[in-house]
Amino acid sequence: MGLRSHSLGWVLLFTFGVGGLGAFGLDHFLTDSFERIEQTAMRKDFQRLLGTLDDAVAQRARGAREWSQWTELRNHLRKPQPGFTEENLGPHSLTASGLVWLALLDLQGRVVHTVVTDPSQDAQAIARMVLSSAKPSGREARQVPTERGRCALVFEPALGPDLVVLCHLSVLDSNGQGPSAGVLLTAERLGPSKLREMGERAALDFNLLPLERGGTQDWRRLESLASSTGQTTLWIQPGEPQHRLRAQVRDLGGEPVAWLELSWPREMRLQVDEVLRGAHRLFIVMAVLLALGSYWVVDWRLVRRLRSLKRQMAAARVGEDWTPRLSVSGKDEISELADEGNHLLQRIELQVQILAESAQTDPLTQLANRRGFDPRLEAALGRCARNAAPLCLLLIDADHFKRFNDDHGHAAGDRALQVLAAALRQVSRRGGDLAARIGGEEFVLLLEGSTAQVAQDCGAALQAWLAKQPSGETALLARPLTVSIGAAQARPGDTPQTLMARADTALYQAKSAGRNRLEWAE
Numbered sequence: 001m002g003l004r005s006h007s008l009g010w011v012l013l014f015t016f017g018v019g020g021l022g023a024f025g026l027d028h029f030l031t032d033s034f035e036r037i038e039q040t041a042m043r044k045d046f047q048r049l050l051g052t053l054d055d056a057v058a059q060r061a062r063g064a065r066e067w068s069q070w071t072e073l074r075n076h077l078r079k080p081q082p083g084f085t086e087e088n089l090g091p092h093s094l095t096a097s098g099l100v101w102l103a104l105l106d107l108q109g110r111v112v113h114t115v116v117t118d119p120s121q122d123a124q125a126i127a128r129m130v131l132s133s134a135k136p137s138g139r140e141a142r143q144v145p146t147e148r149g150r151c152a153l154v155f156e157p158a159l160g161p162d163l164v165v166l167c168h169l170s171v172l173d174s175n176g177q178g179p180s181a182g183v184l185l186t187a188e189r190l191g192p193s194k195l196r197e198m199g200e201r202a203a204l205d206f207n208l209l210p211l212e213r214g215g216t217q218d219w220r221r222l223e224s225l226a227s228s229t230g231q232t233t234l235w236i237q238p239g240e241p242q243h244r245l246r247a248q249v250r251d252l253g254g255e256p257v258a259w260l261e262l263s264w265p266r267e268m269r270l271q272v273d274e275v276l277r278g279a280h281r282l283f284i285v286m287a288v289l290l291a292l293g294s295y296w297v298v299d300w301r302l303v304r305r306l307r308s309l310k311r312q313m314a315a316a317r318v319g320e321d322w323t324p325r326l327s328v329s330g331k332d333e334i335s336e337l338a339d340e341g342n343h344l345l346q347r348i349e350l351q352v353q354i355l356a357e358s359a360q361t362d363p364l365t366q367l368a369n370r371r372g373f374d375p376r377l378e379a380a381l382g383r384c385a386r387n388a389a390p391l392c393l394l395l396i397d398a399d400h401f402k403r404f405n406d407d408h409g410h411a412a413g414d415r416a417l418q419v420l421a422a423a424l425r426q427v428s429r430r431g432g433d434l435a436a437r438i439g440g441e442e443f444v445l446l447l448e449g450s451t452a453q454v455a456q457d458c459g460a461a462l463q464a465w466l467a468k469q470p471s472g473e474t475a476l477l478a479r480p481l482t483v484s485i486g487a488a489q490a491r492p493g494d495t496p497q498t499l500m501a502r503a504d505t506a507l508y509q510a511k512s513a514g515r516n517r518l519e520w521a522e
């Protein structure tokens with residue numbers, strides 16, 4: 001797997017792994033936080049709803065109290081007034097007061113008068129039912145205690161399907177003072193229109209449901225709310241797009257009679273979800289851009305430059321050409337790598353040069369050997385042919401060298417060969433001259449651009465120089481050394497082989513003719 005795929009893989013892993021986990025955590029954190037904020041707001045609204053309901057009951061309590069402090073009603077209870085009940089406590093006056101039922105009890109608790117707005121209902125039976133079920137000790141009824149009695153929300157099937165505000169008050173004087181003349185019971189229906197009106201006033205979307213129409217399935221207990229009349233357990237049904245909250249409404253006896261249900265719009269949460277959805281989209285776009293950007297940076301800044309470096313190094317290796325230098329753009333670790341590579345190339349070039357030179361040099365005499373001489377001869381022949389310049393070759397062989405070795409030892413023979421090499425250097429100082437050792441005691445002098453006369457003089461100078469060398473046990477030469485020379489001048493069409501062959505023939509002739517002489521090839 002290349003650097004590109006690696007980096008892309010890591011960027012994707014990092015972005016979607018670490019980034020995704022971070023986003024997931026942030027989502028949870030935000031969701032939880034807003035859930036808490038939302039629940040606090042919901043609880044406050046529900047508390048307000050309970051207050052609204054309490055207000056409604058309190059308002060009815062005030063109305064009923066006015067009735068209970070009506071002097072004529074008190075007088076009537078003490079001493080029944082003929083015609084009073086028909087005129088003042090009939091169905092019409094009840095309807096005008098918004099009540100649906102009324103009962104009057106004397107001090108002994110006997111029902112002395114009842115009236116209903118609905119003629120189909122039995123007011124006496126309702127009174128008996130109410131009296132038997134109304135337990136003033138009820139703990140959690142939504143009730144408002146008054147000086148001498150209380151009002152509460154009650155679900156009384158005999159009075160219809162709706163909840164009623166039932167008031168149970170002592171009949172007192174016009175100042176609300178005792179002694180009590182009896183008990184007044186009133187009921188006001190809280191029908192849908194009343195509830196709607198209350199909801200509009202409180203700007204809350206709520207409903208009152210009979211108990212049997214709402215179990216606790218799918219509902220979870222949220223907490224207990226401290227209401228004005230005691231603890232109220234609050235339930236919540238989580239759902240989109242709105243939450244529903246509910247709590248039980250209890251009657252005077254503390255028995256649950258209905259569900260009070262509040263629909264709560266989850267605007268804040270929906271907005272958060274919307275923001276999170278936007279953030280997720282943004283995150284994905286950013287992640288993709290980051291991945292592409294990193295890919296581009298890795299590709300442009302690393303991969304391409306490393307590949308270029310690799311190509312240049314491979315070219316040097318394959319072509320065995322160590323002279324070109326590596327180059328990459330920029331100034332960083334990769335360019336430093338290229339610099340180090342260049343140092344290595346430089347070293348290799350030098351070593352190769354040293355090796356090549358030593359491979360073409362005779363270690364004993366430090367002259368060019370056969371491997372070094374052959375290509376130079378070929379090149380020189382080509383140049384002279386092109387330029388129509390003269391070229392001569394002298395093939396030089398030490399005379400009776402075997403005997404020299406035999407008489408004075410191999411080491412002395414080596415020294416003699418070194419003296420001969422020095423002599424050759426001495427006479428080959430022109431620009432186109434090259435001296436080489438091409439065999440054991442066989443040497444050659446290539447004279448590029450030199451005429452036959454120059455070559456002749458050169459051979460003579462060589463023999464003269466050798467002749468002048470001191471010899472003996474203390475000298476470099478154990479005894480005088482002579483050489484035979486075969487000379488040849490290049491002709492058009494000559495190759496190294498033909499030229500060498502003619503020089504060799506001439507050498508043979510020089511040897512045959514007595515040695516220590518120069519013979520020209522024909």
Ligand SMILES: Nc1nc2c(ncn2[C@@H]2O[C@H](COP(=O)(O)OP(=O)(O)OP(=O)(O)O)[C@@H](O)[C@H]2O)c(=O)[nH]1
Pocket residue numbers: 364397398399400401402403405409410411412413414417439440441511515
């Ligand atoms: N000391 C020494 N001797 C060498 C070296 N290379 C070749 N020789 C000797 O050179 C001698 C050449 O002998 P031959 O080819 O018979 O020729 P020659 O004795 O010189 O006789 P002519 O060439 O006919 O004059 C041999 O004895 C080789 O051992 C070398 O590097 N050092």
